[in-house]
Amino acid sequence: MLLSTWAVIVVLIALTALYVAAEFAAVSVRRDKIRQKAEQGDVRAVRLLPVLDDSRLLDRYIAGCQVGITLTSLILGAFAQATLAVELRPLFERWGGLQGAAAQSTSTAVVLVVLTTLQMVLSELVPKSLALQMPTQTALWTVRPMRWSLFLFSGFIKVLNGFALLILRMLGAPQAGHRHIHSPQEIDLLIAESRDGGLLEPDEHRRLRRALQLGVRPARHLMVPRGQMAAVEIESRPAEVLRWVADTPFTRLPVYRGEIDNIIGTLHTKDLVLRYLEDGDRATIESVMRPALIVHESVTADRLLSLMRERGNRQAIVADEFGGVSGLVTLTDVLTEVMGDVADEFQLREPTPERLQDGRVRLPGGLRLDEVESWIGVLWKGEADTVGGRVTEELGHLPAAGERVVIDGVEIEVESVVNRAVASVLAAPRAPAGAGSGEGV
Structure with missing residues (x-):
């Protein structure tokens, strides 16, 4: 029994x-x-x-x-x-x-x-x-x-x-059924678990995380700053523009009238070449100018991609809250955010962080604050978006080469300044970084 x-x-x-x-x-x-x-x-x-x-x-x-x-x-x-x-x-x-x-x-x-x-x-x-x-x-x-x-x-x-x-x-509760739905934060955790389990390589994990962040990454984090923009004045002579373009890697240029804040269109260099071959010196910038896409600097990267696709533009002018030009963002800038450096042989590569033999780290002034922690062991926070902006914020004035400042226990020396903006700094990490590549994600 x-x-x-x-x-x-x-x-x-x-x-x-x-x-x-x-x-x-x-x-x-x-x-x-x-x-x-x-x-x-x-x-x-x-x-x-x-x-x-x-x-x-x-x-x-x-x-x-x-x-x-x-x-x-x-x-x-x-x-x-x-x-x-x-x-x-x-x-x-x-x-x-x-x-x-x-x-x-x-x-x-x-x-x-x-x-x-x-x-x-x-x-x-x-x-x-x-x-x-x-x-x-x-x-x-x-x-x-x-x-x-x-x-x-x-x-x-x-x-x-x-x-x-x-x-x-x-x-009064919603009658939602069982569905396989995950928030971006949950997806991020799933991706991290897949990496820890060996299913994703570090580069794959980094790209997936960056792709998830496109929904919160504003255009101002991706743009080329106003001071580094290349643009042409609408009254410029086509021959002069073509000679200048021949020495640059750019194929699309903003067109302004009078001053850079007054962007009125964009110029595709191929259009200008074809028109110049037909009309010679009678060709004008205005005759081949295309409409410009202008977005606010708070527009997220995924929304920016949608606007580019809808308007057929590969670049957009980024404007601040007062209507002034903050910078320029291109399709390549957005892809670089996800894929890493995708520059071709005609484009200059952006400077990247570099470890020096004396233990310090050379950080580009344009490096975003969320990418700094893996290099110096500290997560910087502040109103600024970049290393150069954070250093300027801490100093309280426009910095000069050789100036030193301590931010959250990290000793910083301004290495170079270009056009009144910090181009690079030398930082002494608070603690030794890991043995990895150190690239932020």
Whole structure:
């Protein structure tokens, strides 16, 4: 009798584990993996894919798992109390010296503790871990028994879901189903876990993180500052512009009238060359000028990409809150933010941080503050966006080469200044940096 009792208990524990594994697998499995299996002809994947694609079906699937878990747990407790506890009662009377009700209560308590422990380990923790570690395999293994269970529990599921929806309406809560939706922060954590698990190389992890940040990265963080912009005046002679363009890597240039704050269009050098070949000195900048895309400096990078695609522009003028020109941002600048340096052989490479033999680090003045920490061991914060701006902010005046300042315990020496802006500084890191490349992400 005792052997058959334990056989029933093992079956009930196994059923509970099945429903737990099915539930965790259904909410953690990737739809693209199941879709790939379905395209390869896996019948189980074909049956599971519609459930994952429809939030209502997924709700019903999860409800079936929860009904199964509840029923098997209740049946297990009632069965064990009615059989195992009764069968163990004589042992407590014989060996424990207990009488009647005391022996029965002790037997029931011991059975409850043992079965609860077994159920937590074998029916909860183990299947949950397996489902989270192998969601695709677990979801496929459990789909067939879950189809049978959904058929058996259909009445329970309708009644319970009906009560649940009624309570949600009374509480004014949204009736959102189970869906595989992740916030950018959660996606960032998933990417970091994939890197830590060896599925992503450091460069791949860096590019994915930067791509996620396009939604919060403003145009002013990507732009070429106004002082470094190359632009042409609308009244310039085409021959002079062509000679000047021949010595530069630029193919698109802003066009202004009178002063740089009055941008009125953009010039594609190919258009100017073709017009000059046709009309010679009669050609004008205005005749080949195209409309300029002007955006506020707070526009995010992803929105900027959308505007460029809609307007057919590959560059945009960045304006400040007063309408003045802050700088220029190109499609290459946005791609560089994600991919790293994508400059071609005709473009000058941007300066990058460099470790010196004396232990100090040479930091470009235009380096963003969020990229500094990995080089100096300190996360700088302030109103400024760049290293040069932070140094100027700390000094309180326009810096000169050779000036020194300490920012958050890091000794800084201004190495060079170009057009009144800090071009580079030498920093003594607070603590030795790691052995990696040191490039910020």
